[in-house]
Amino acid sequence: MSRSRRARTPVGQPDKGRRRFLLATPALLAGAWLAGAARRFGVRSEAPPRHSPRLLSLDQADLYGPHNLAG
Amino acid sequence: MTALVLRHWRRDGPLALLLAATLVAVGGFVSRGGLRDLAEATQGWRRIDTAAVLQRISSGDLQDHEALWYHVAPQAAGVGRR
Amino acid sequence: MGEVVCELCPKACRIPEGGSGDCRVRVNLDGRLRATTYGRPSAIHIDPMEKKPLFHFHPGTPVFSIATAGCNLHCKNCQNWQLSQRGGEEMEVLFRAYPQEVVDRAREEGCTSVAYTYSDPIIFSEYVYDTAELAHAQGLSNVFITAGYINRDPLRKLCRVLDAFNTDLKAFDDGFYRDVCSAKLKPVLDGLVTCREEGAWLEVTNLVIPTLNDDMAMIRRMSKWIRDELGAGTPLHFSRFQPMYRMRNLPPTPAESLTKAWQEARDVGLEYVYIGNLYDRKAGSTYCPKDGTLLIERMGFRVIANNLVNGACPTCGQTIPGVWT
Numbered sequence: 353m354s355r356s357r358r359a360r361t362p363v364g365q366p367d368k369g370r371r372r373f374l375l376a377t378p379a380l381l382a383g384a385w386l387a388g389a390a391r392r393f394g395v396r397s398e399a400p401p402r403h404s405p406r407l408l409s410l411d412q413a414d415l416y417g418p419h420n421l422a423g
Numbered sequence: 424m425t426a427l428v429l430r431h432w433r434r435d436g437p438l439a440l441l442l443a444a445t446l447v448a449v450g451g452f453v454s455r456g457g458l459r460d461l462a463e464a465t466q467g468w469r470r471i472d473t474a475a476v477l478q479r480i481s482s483g484d485l486q487d488h489e490a491l492w493y494h495v496a497p498q499a500a501g502v503g504r505r
Numbered sequence: 506m507g508e509v510v511c512e513l514c515p516k517a518c519r520i521p522e523g524g525s526g527d528c529r530v531r532v533n534l535d536g537r538l539r540a541t542t543y544g545r546p547s548a549i550h551i552d553p554m555e556k557k558p559l560f561h562f563h564p565g566t567p568v569f570s571i572a573t574a575g576c577n578l579h580c581k582n583c584q585n586w587q588l589s590q591r592g593g594e595e596m597e598v599l600f601r602a603y604p605q606e607v608v609d610r611a612r613e614e615g616c617t618s619v620a621y622t623y624s625d626p627i628i629f630s631e632y633v634y635d636t637a638e639l640a641h642a643q644g645l646s647n648v649f650i651t652a653g654y655i656n657r658d659p660l661r662k663l664c665r666v667l668d669a670f671n672t673d674l675k676a677f678d679d680g681f682y683r684d685v686c687s688a689k690l691k692p693v694l695d696g697l698v699t700c701r702e703e704g705a706w707l708e709v710t711n712l713v714i715p716t717l718n719d720d721m722a723m724i725r726r727m728s729k730w731i732r733d734e735l736g737a738g739t740p741l742h743f744s745r746f747q748p749m750y751r752m753r754n755l756p757p758t759p760a761e762s763l764t765k766a767w768q769e770a771r772d773v774g775l776e777y778v779y780i781g782n783l784y785d786r787k788a789g790s791t792y793c794p795k796d797g798t799l800l801i802e803r804m805g806f807r808v809i810a811n812n813l814v815n816g817a818c819p820t821c822g823q824t825i826p827g828v829w830t
Contacts, residue, residue: 408600423622
């Protein structure tokens with residue numbers, strides 16, 4: 353702690369900024385940990401679908417439409 | 424830095440311990456989870472949304488067509504479900 | 506319920522109840538492995554044969570092309586990743602298309618071939634086999650566009666019903682296969698040899714990626730291997746890389762690299778070498794290896810002129826390898 357900061361905090365008085373930091377830091381870290389853990393339990397999808405699958409008949413296929421699939 | 428820690432260990436000690444514990448926990452989780460994912464990805468099998476697959480099969484969107492080219496794994500003695 | 510071990514590809518996934526193989530679509534349910542995308546393609550299109558690319562198999566004909574979700578490789582540059590890196594339950598669209606329906610529709614549209622392509626048809630082998638068998642019975646050919654990561658026995662079984670393959674040989678380097686594709690090189694080489702032994706028509710594609718597999722010494726080694734193990738008459742396609750999926754940090758392949766690769770392969774003795782994804786009329790056309798006569802002229806995927814006479818050069822009579830009718 354810098355000398356000037358020490359000088360502003362009276363002896364015996366709690367450092368409120370430090371207390372806030374001590375409380376906020378573990379909360380932030382715990383939140384980040386939980387967010388990471390939540391992702392791990394999800395489906396391993398590279399690109400989650402926006403919609404539920406639609407089952408179409410072969411007649412509904414756009415056979416001649418443009419597409420960007422290789423091969 | 425070392426001198427600072429030594430001088431103010433009563434004040435900075437709890438925070439340093441908290442940070443160290445968090446780093447250990449995160450590191451352990453990442454390494455354990457990450458290695459498991461790596462093992463799953465390169466040695467086979469993926470965890471999927473089985474409920475979604477079963478729902479799609481019962482609705483007819485997907486199929487439960489029996490595959491060729493597999494065998495039932497022999498169960499090792501004393502090994503429970505994974 | 507117990508685990509099952511898939512025998513389809515070298516990954517040999519040991520799959521617990523409710524899990525899938527690495528391909529995402531072969532799922533263990535009640536202790537039995539299920540091909541969940543059987544009869545459920547997510548991509549159905551009619552393409553020119555040259556797009557596969559197949560240049561020496563039924564040139565200029567339309568091919569009825571299908572694919573389901575999933576793939577047993579995870580190439581960082583996959584152009585079709587929205588199809589290949591998903592399970593069936595993750596797709597927005599699924600078509601109900603059982604094997605007989607596919608064959609009927611292909612015939613109605615005037616296609617003389619069915620292609621199993623886009624993702625990797627290895628992972629929907631059962632669907633391929635049943636469809637291909639029916640296609641043969643009704644006079645259609647079958648083509649298989651694949652990365653070739655399959656075990657020998659299933660491949661031999663498929664070769665009984667397939668007529669032509671285009672197999673990616675992504676690099677002549679095992680490290681590349683491990684780092685970029687989550688696979689290994691040797692099974693792919695074994696598969697290529699198996700295709701040749703089984704007598705299916707085979708063409709090979711190599712996607713040239715800057716800094717990763719564009720080393721000319723490696724391309725030369727690869728070309729020599731193709732010449733020695735598959736034959737100098739095996740068509741080799743060098744294709745241009747475009748930034749895609751997890752490989753957006755690299756530039757497209759410079760035309761010069763493709764031209765150099767083309768020359769390396771020709772210098773080694775391969776007789777039919779092509780450049781794809783880059784307009785090059787000369788490198789996209791077929792010439793007689795004996796007298797240089799222009800045999801098949803192409804512009805992109807379009808055949809402009811086909812001068813072959815009964816599968817041979819019209820001037821010197823040299824037989825040109827391929828399946829022309």
